[in-house]
Amino acid sequence: MVLRPPFILSDFVKITLIGVFVGVIAGIGAIIFHAMLELSTHYFLGFAGFRPPDVSGEWSQPDPLKLLLVMTLGGLVCGLIVYTFAPEAEGHGTDEAIKAFHKKGGEVRARVPIIKMIASAITIGTGGSAGREGPIAQISAGYGSIVAKILKLTPRERRIALAVGIGAGVGSIFKAPLGGAILSAEILYKRDFETEALVPSLIASIVGYTIFCAYDGYKPTFMFPEVHILAHHIPFFILEGLICGVIGIIYVITFYKTRGLFSKFFKMYNLPYILKPASGALIACLVVVAVAKIYNPIAGYGALGMGYNFLQLAMLGLLPLSVMIVLAFVKIIATSLTIGSGGSGGVFAPGLVIGGMVGGAVGLIFHSIFPEFVTLDVVPAFVAVGMIALFGGISKAPISVLIMICEMTKNYELLLPGMAAVAVSYVVTGDYTIYSEQVNTRIDSPAHRYEMAIDLLEEVKVKDAMTRDVMTVTPDQTVGEVFRLIERTGHMGFPVLEDGKLIGIITFEDIERVPLEERTKTKVRDVMTPNPITASPDDDLKSALEKMVIRGVGRLPVVENGRLVGIITKGDIIKAYVRIKRKLGII
CATH class of the missing domain: 3.10.580.10 (CBS-domain)
Structure with missing residues (x-):
C-alpha cells in the first residue's frame, strides 16, 4: 500500500512555487531598485550639492536654487512618466497593491512595476520626501501577479501571490524577512490577517532576503547602540505610544487633506495631471529651504529623500531636542506634498522618520524631567520605539512593524517597550490609517465575500x-x-x-x-x-x-x-x- 502525505500535493507545490518564484523576483527587484535609488540620489541630489550625513554627522547642504531646479524637474518627469503610461503608479504603491488584492482579483498590469520603479527612483533621488517600501511593495506585488498568470493560478491564488510579493519585497529591501512575511498577511486589513499568505510569504521573504543580502551585505539597516530596558521604563514608553498615536493621526489627516486639495485644484481648473507632482515638489522644496534658512539646516534638509541618515543621527544621540520636534512636522508636510501631489514613493520610511524624531524628542524630555529614571543611554530606545509606535499604529500592522524595527536595528530588547507603545498607539489611532484601501476584516473584502x-x-x-x-x-x-x-x-x-x-x-x-x-x-x-x-x-x-x-x-x-x-x-x-x-x- 502506498502511503500518501496528509496534504494535497498540488496545493503544497503551488505554495512552494509561489514562495520561491516571488522571493527570487522580490530579491532581484530589490537589488535593481536599490541600485537605481543610489545612482539617482548620487547624481541628482549630488548635482544640487547635497550629501546625506554619515555616522559622524558630517554632511553638506544643497544649493537652494539647484535643489529647486532638481526637485521640480524630478516631479515633472515623474508626472510625465506616470500619467502617460500607468496612472496607478502615482502616490504610495502599497495602497494600490492592497486595492488590487481586494478589488481587482490580484491583477496588476505588467507595465506597472517597471513604471513604479523608474518613477520612484526619480522622485526619491531628486529629494522628494518618500520611502522605498511602497514602490518595492507594488513592484514585487506586480511581479507576483505576473507569476500567478504564468502558472495559470486561480484568482484566489493570484491574490495570495500578490500579497506574498508585498511582504517579500519589503522584507528584502529592509533586511527584515520575518517582519516582511507577517506584513503580507497583516497589511491588507485593519483588524484581520490574510492567514493563507503567511506560509508562502515566509518562503518568499527568506529567498528574497538572501538574494538581496548577497548583493548588499548582511549588516542591519541601522547602526543601533546597546541599550538595556528596565521595568521602570515601561510606563514612559506607554506615554510615548500615546503621543505617537496623536502625531500619527495628524500625519494621516495632513496627508489625505493635502492629496484631496491637489486633486480638487487640478480638477477645478482643468490643469494637466502631469504637472501635479512637479507642483508638489516645488512647494515641498520651498518649505524645506525656508525652514533650513530661517531655523536650522537639519530641521529643513533632513526632510529630503527617505531621511534615514538623519534618523541614524537621532539614534546616536547627535540631534538636539528642538531640531527633532521641528523635523518631525516638516517631514509630515514634505511627505504630504510629495506623495499627495502624485509623486511616486512610499509612506513607510517617512513614517519611521517622523516616529523616530517624535520618540527621540519624547525621550529627551523625559530625561530632562526624570534624569534618574530615564538616563541618556536609554534615549535611543525611545527613537526606535517611536518608529514602531507611530507607524505600527497608523499602518494597522503593529506586529509586523514591531518585528521589522527589531530586525532593522538588530536589537530585540526593543520588543517589550515596543509592544507596550504600539498597543497604545494602535488603540489611540482607531480607524485612522495611512492605507485608505485597507478594509476592516476579511468579511468586508470584496475578495472574500463569496x-x-x-x-x-x-x-x-x-x-x-x-x-x-x-x-x-x-x-x-x-x-x-x-x-x-x-x-x-x-x-x-x-x-x-x-x-x-x-x-x-x-x-x-x-x-x-x-x-x-x-x-x-x-x-x-x-x-x-x-x-x-x-x-x-x-x-x-x-x-x-x-x-x-x-x-x-x-x-x-x-x-x-x-x-x-x-x-x-x-x-x-x-x-x-x-x-x-x-x-x-x-x-
Whole structure:
C-alpha cells in the first residue's frame, strides 16, 4: 500500500512555487531598485550639492536654487512618466497593491512595476520626501501577479501571490524577512490577517532576503547602540505610544487633506495631471529651504529623500531636542506634498522618520524631567520605539512593524517597550490609517465575500430556514387551478403529492408553456417535473443552494423518511443568511 502525505500535493507545490518564484523576483527587484535609488540620489541630489550625513554627522547642504531646479524637474518627469503610461503608479504603491488584492482579483498590469520603479527612483533621488517600501511593495506585488498568470493560478491564488510579493519585497529591501512575511498577511486589513499568505510569504521573504543580502551585505539597516530596558521604563514608553498615536493621526489627516486639495485644484481648473507632482515638489522644496534658512539646516534638509541618515543621527544621540520636534512636522508636510501631489514613493520610511524624531524628542524630555529614571543611554530606545509606535499604529500592522524595527536595528530588547507603545498607539489611532484601501476584516473584502457567504451558509441547516407549512397540489388538478393558486398566494411553485407521497413539482414556468385555452383541461401530472431533486432537513444551506444552481431551479422540496416536511427556496436562503449576519453583528 502506498502511503500518501496528509496534504494535497498540488496545493503544497503551488505554495512552494509561489514562495520561491516571488522571493527570487522580490530579491532581484530589490537589488535593481536599490541600485537605481543610489545612482539617482548620487547624481541628482549630488548635482544640487547635497550629501546625506554619515555616522559622524558630517554632511553638506544643497544649493537652494539647484535643489529647486532638481526637485521640480524630478516631479515633472515623474508626472510625465506616470500619467502617460500607468496612472496607478502615482502616490504610495502599497495602497494600490492592497486595492488590487481586494478589488481587482490580484491583477496588476505588467507595465506597472517597471513604471513604479523608474518613477520612484526619480522622485526619491531628486529629494522628494518618500520611502522605498511602497514602490518595492507594488513592484514585487506586480511581479507576483505576473507569476500567478504564468502558472495559470486561480484568482484566489493570484491574490495570495500578490500579497506574498508585498511582504517579500519589503522584507528584502529592509533586511527584515520575518517582519516582511507577517506584513503580507497583516497589511491588507485593519483588524484581520490574510492567514493563507503567511506560509508562502515566509518562503518568499527568506529567498528574497538572501538574494538581496548577497548583493548588499548582511549588516542591519541601522547602526543601533546597546541599550538595556528596565521595568521602570515601561510606563514612559506607554506615554510615548500615546503621543505617537496623536502625531500619527495628524500625519494621516495632513496627508489625505493635502492629496484631496491637489486633486480638487487640478480638477477645478482643468490643469494637466502631469504637472501635479512637479507642483508638489516645488512647494515641498520651498518649505524645506525656508525652514533650513530661517531655523536650522537639519530641521529643513533632513526632510529630503527617505531621511534615514538623519534618523541614524537621532539614534546616536547627535540631534538636539528642538531640531527633532521641528523635523518631525516638516517631514509630515514634505511627505504630504510629495506623495499627495502624485509623486511616486512610499509612506513607510517617512513614517519611521517622523516616529523616530517624535520618540527621540519624547525621550529627551523625559530625561530632562526624570534624569534618574530615564538616563541618556536609554534615549535611543525611545527613537526606535517611536518608529514602531507611530507607524505600527497608523499602518494597522503593529506586529509586523514591531518585528521589522527589531530586525532593522538588530536589537530585540526593543520588543517589550515596543509592544507596550504600539498597543497604545494602535488603540489611540482607531480607524485612522495611512492605507485608505485597507478594509476592516476579511468579511468586508470584496475578495472574500463569496467565500464568507458560503462559510456562513455551511453553518445553517435546511430545517432552520425552510417553510414548514407547505401548500401542495394533486396530480389530477388542472393547470388553471394551479395558476389561480399562484395568483392568490404569490408562490411560484408547488410540490405535487399523491397518496401523501411526493411525485413531482409544478412551477409557474411549467404553466407558462401551456396555451391559455388548454389550461382548464390540462392536468398537473402532464406538465409537472416528476421525481424532483429534494433536500434533507439536515442538509446545510450551501449544499441546498448548490443543488438549485446546478439544476436551475428556485426551490427544493424537503423530504424526511419519504415524507414531505417543508420547502426551501432561494429567498429562504437569503433571509437565513441575513439573519445569521445580524446575529454575528456583521450587519
